[in-house]
Amino acid sequence: MSLESLKCKECGSTYELGASYFCENCFGPLEASYDHSGLDADGAKRRIQAGSQGIWRYADFLPFEGRPGDPLEPGLTPLLRADRLAERLGLNAELWVKNDAANPTHSFKDRVVAVAVAKARELGFDTVACASTGNLANAVAAHAAAAGLESYVFVPANLEEQKLLATGIYGTNLVGVRGNYDDVNRLCTQLAETRPWAFVNVNLRPYYSEGSKTLAYETVEQLGWELPDRVVCPIASGSLFTKVGRGFQEWLDIGLVAGEQPVFNGAQAQGCSPVATAFAEGWDVCKPQKPETIAKSLAIGDPADGPYALEQARKTGGRVDSVTDEEIKDGIRLLAETTGIFTETAGGVTVGVLRKLAERGDIGDGERVVVYITGEGLKTLDAARDRFQMHEIDPDLDSFESEFRQEVAV
Amino acid sequence: MAVTVKIPTQLRAATGGEAEVEVSGSTVGEVLDAVFEAHGDLRERITQDGDLRRFVNVYVSGEDIRFQQGLDTPIGEGDEVTILPAVAGG
Numbered sequence: 316m317s318l319e320s321l322k323c324k325e326c327g328s329t330y331e332l333g334a335s336y337f338c339e340n341c342f343g344p345l346e347a348s349y350d351h352s353g354l355d356a357d358g359a360k361r362r363i364q365a366g367s368q369g370i371w372r373y374a375d376f377l378p379f380e381g382r383p384g385d386p387l388e389p390g391l392t393p394l395l396r397a398d399r400l401a402e403r404l405g406l407n408a409e410l411w412v413k414n415d416a417a418n419p420t421h422s423f424k425d426r427v428v429a430v431a432v433a434k435a436r437e438l439g440f441d442t443v444a445c446a447s448t449g450n451l452a453n454a455v456a457a458h459a460a461a462a463g464l465e466s467y468v469f470v471p472a473n474l475e476e477q478k479l480l481a482t483g484i485y486g487t488n489l490v491g492v493r494g495n496y497d498d499v500n501r502l503c504t505q506l507a508e509t510r511p512w513a514f515v516n517v518n519l520r521p522y523y524s525e526g527s528k529t530l531a532y533e534t535v536e537q538l539g540w541e542l543p544d545r546v547v548c549p550i551a552s553g554s555l556f557t558k559v560g561r562g563f564q565e566w567l568d569i570g571l572v573a574g575e576q577p578v579f580n581g582a583q584a585q586g587c588s589p590v591a592t593a594f595a596e597g598w599d600v601c602k603p604q605k606p607e608t609i610a611k612s613l614a615i616g617d618p619a620d621g622p623y624a625l626e627q628a629r630k631t632g633g634r635v636d637s638v639t640d641e642e643i644k645d646g647i648r649l650l651a652e653t654t655g656i657f658t659e660t661a662g663g664v665t666v667g668v669l670r671k672l673a674e675r676g677d678i679g680d681g682e683r684v685v686v687y688i689t690g691e692g693l694k695t696l697d698a699a700r701d702r703f704q705m706h707e708i709d710p711d712l713d714s715f716e717s718e719f720r721q722e723v724a725v
Numbered sequence: 726m727a728v729t730v731k732i733p734t735q736l737r738a739a740t741g742g743e744a745e746v747e748v749s750g751s752t753v754g755e756v757l758d759a760v761f762e763a764h765g766d767l768r769e770r771i772t773q774d775g776d777l778r779r780f781v782n783v784y785v786s787g788e789d790i791r792f793q794q795g796l797d798t799p800i801g802e803g804d805e806v807t808i809l810p811a812v813a814g815g
């Protein structure tokens with residue numbers, strides 16, 4: 316398979332492989348388009364299995380003209396069986412958690428950024444930039460540092476302190492914008508016109524977003540070259556959600572895996588749920604919202620891939636649901652105490668929606684379900700506050716014994 | 726009401742290279758009609774059946790018109806109308 320052109324997802328117009336991202340005829344998003352004809356499944360599988368221990372093992376399916384490289388290679392994160400979580404939810408299902416916090420900067424964003432930074436170098440850029448809700452900021456700053464590129468990172472100024480610290484430390488130009496993510500995004504769209512920079516999620520978006528497909532590829536490979544029956548995945552812009560679908564579809568098309576697309580369940584926070592709302596209302600476009608949620612990494616009120624996320628959920632028989640801030644915190648706690656994985660608020664959203672699906676009886680007996688945990692709990696520590704109690708004692712035995720009264724005397 | 730409409734780079738072929746177009750109108754809809762009057766090629770790229778295409782965002786002085794009254798959003802003196810693709814971010 317080789318990269319051929321950029322193609323408009325709306326009207327099909329094709330464009331050269333440069334730093335462009337929307338169609339001049341209809342404003343639709345451009346997507347990387349490949350020629351599948353020269354690729355046989357056996358050869359592709361051999362190359363994958365002989366490849367690196369990260370996303371570059373899937374180079375045949377990534378948007379490069381040469382071989383991509385990156386000093387901070389993400390991917391091959393653990394896929395863990397979560398029987399205790401299934402039991403707590405009353406599920407008689409084969410439940411798996413894909414822990415994508417186990418990436419170099421602790422979120423799935425390392426996948427898209429590694430692809431975008433490698434592409435920026437292939438296209439000859441020496442500065443990369445992004446509009447971010449936090450995780451992307453961490454990843455861009457780190458990958459730019461590793462690659463020796465200059466970087467500019469734009470975030471809402473009121474972001475969680477942990478995410479600001481975990482960005483600034485890499486020596487990037489960190490810009491806190493007084494506004495929400497959608498304001499930051501608009502500013503970056505305007506800047507992309509005047510600065511000769513590779514904005515990973517603006518003018519390099521057709522390449523960047525392809526990195527999310529590697530989550531689907533890894534899922535298939537880690538399940539022994541089989542598909543799950545259902546996936547539960549958070550939705551912010553909708554890009555991850557749709558690209559995971561594209562990843563499965565590509566492998567179905569070339570015969571690397573057999574079966575059909577899993578059911579796609581999308582997860583949003585109630586305080587920023589433009590896709591869940593559009594799903595419930597039966598709309599095919601999203602009405603933008605002003606985000607008000609603790610799940611800041613998902614706080615995109617105007618999701619660029621919203622229409623495609625809706626299509627993906629509907630065509631696979633899935634849904635898009637939302638959960639409250641309280642349910643998000645409960646979800647973080649539930650995942651932590653049943654799997655040993657401490658996730659950030661976005662993961663709390665995903666687990667909260669999983670619980671909702673379980674309670675509603677949407678998940679059948681024996682179903683194989685994969686839940687995508689996209690980020691690390693240490694980045695949103697506030698969400699863990701007041702969820703447990705510490706026992707404070709003096710450093711002597713009596714003090715301990717009186718705190719933890721023994722039922723049976725020793 | 727005289728306003729400045731900012732045109733994204735990729736559409737400037739349709740405005741003869743102009744990055745900004747000066748027109749007048751009292752709502753966003755009127756302003757856009759005036760732009761299309763001057764640069765006919767833009768109409769089909771930005772609108773479909775009289776509505777904005779689904780990947781077109783329009784802002785009046787920085788605020789998305791979908792948070793206001795859409796194409797009926799009133800225009801004040803000195804407002805700036807910006808047309809941007811909606812496909813960035815995330």
